[in-house]
Amino acid sequence: MSTEVYSPRAGLSETTSEVRPLRMLHTSDVHLGAYTSQPYKTEPDGSDVLEPALKAFKHVLELGIEADVDVVAIAGDFFDHVRVKRPYVEVTGELMEAVGRPVVVLPGNHDPHMPEGIYQKFDDAFPSNVHIIASAEGELILLEEVGIQFWGQAHESYNDFSPASAMPAWANGSDQYIWRVAMAHGYYVGTGESRYSYQIHASEIAGMGADYVALGHIDVHEGVGDGTVPAYYPGAPRHSGGATIVDFAADGTTVRHELHDGAESDPQTAGNPMMEARLH
Numbered sequence: 001m002s003t004e005v006y007s008p009r010a011g012l013s014e015t016t017s018e019v020r021p022l023r024m025l026h027t028s029d030v031h032l033g034a035y036t037s038q039p040y041k042t043e044p045d046g047s048d049v050l051e052p053a054l055k056a057f058k059h060v061l062e063l064g065i066e067a068d069v070d071v072v073a074i075a076g077d078f079f080d081h082v083r084v085k086r087p088y089v090e091v092t093g094e095l096m097e098a099v100g101r102p103v104v105v106l107p108g109n110h111d112p113h114m115p116e117g118i119y120q121k122f123d124d125a126f127p128s129n130v131h132i133i134a135s136a137e138g139e140l141i142l143l144e145e146v147g148i149q150f151w152g153q154a155h156e157s158y159n160d161f162s163p164a165s166a167m168p169a170w171a172n173g174s175d176q177y178i179w180r181v182a183m184a185h186g187y188y189v190g191t192g193e194s195r196y197s198y199q200i201h202a203s204e205i206a207g208m209g210a211d212y213v214a215l216g217h218i219d220v221h222e223g224v225g226d227g228t229v230p231a232y233y234p235g236a237p238r239h240s241g242g243a244t245i246v247d248f249a250a251d252g253t254t255v256r257h258e259l260h261d262g263a264e265s266d267p268q269t270a271g272n273p274m275m276e277a278r279l280h
């Protein structure tokens with residue numbers, strides 16, 4: 001387990017609001033449905049168990065429950081493709097409901113928010129604690145009772161777009177500071193250029209005014225940016241075997257990657273460093 005500590009966001013100390021600590025679980029690139037459309041598989045003894053991608057997701061959620069997080073963030077490519085069937089999505093929804101905490105989902109390039117996509121087609125399979133960001137222009141999910149707000153630009157098609165280009169419209173709390181999490185699903189290029197789609201630049205991360213930037217798109221756990229704002233790819237649950245836990249507090253932000261016991265390596269990427277860093 002690695003732990004990184006960051007100074008509070010510039011300007012936080014000037015807030016007149018009460019600053020309460022808060023804990024978040026951040027995951028991404030779960031790619032549900034990548035290997036099978038059946039939510040369960042039958043063991044040799046005849047018992048039914050969750051298929052591997054759902055099992056990895058369940059393990060990640062259990063990490064969050066064990067750590068007693070206040071909220072869960074899923075930063076894109078939660079589902080692998082739009083052909084995932086209703087029974088599979090219903091089991092996914094049941095796992096999300098069982099978390100008993102708000103879950104915020106940013107659609108990625110594999111699971112764009114569009115009429116034929118998972119989130120609109122199976123809208124009723126997601127429980128009321130699930131909040132799905134639905135606009136490419138950017139949308140704020142304000143969870144005032146929890147004390148946190150999420151900003152993100154949803155993928156709405158398979159076309160290229162700039163997932164961190166809009167300026168977040170943060171809400172300000174009167175009595176309580178509301179933590180700011182920007183979500184973006186794309187490829188971090190730093191200050192340079194790249195041939196890849198969905199580019200996220202260092203200046204965008206630094207300029208969002210966020211306490212934390214929750215990224216998704218690559219499978220490995222990795223911190224990016226210039227170090228002033230914590231910005232992380234959490235790592236895909238089946239690849240990294242865990243999730244990222246973020247602690248927000250008045251004296252700074254702590255980010256750690258936690259492994260879950262039941263981690264299985266992805267048979268398509270295990271042992272292949274080129275494949276292991278692959279993009280989605």
Ligand SMILES: [Mn+2]
Pocket residue numbers: 076077108109110185216217218279280
């Ligand atoms: Mn992706």
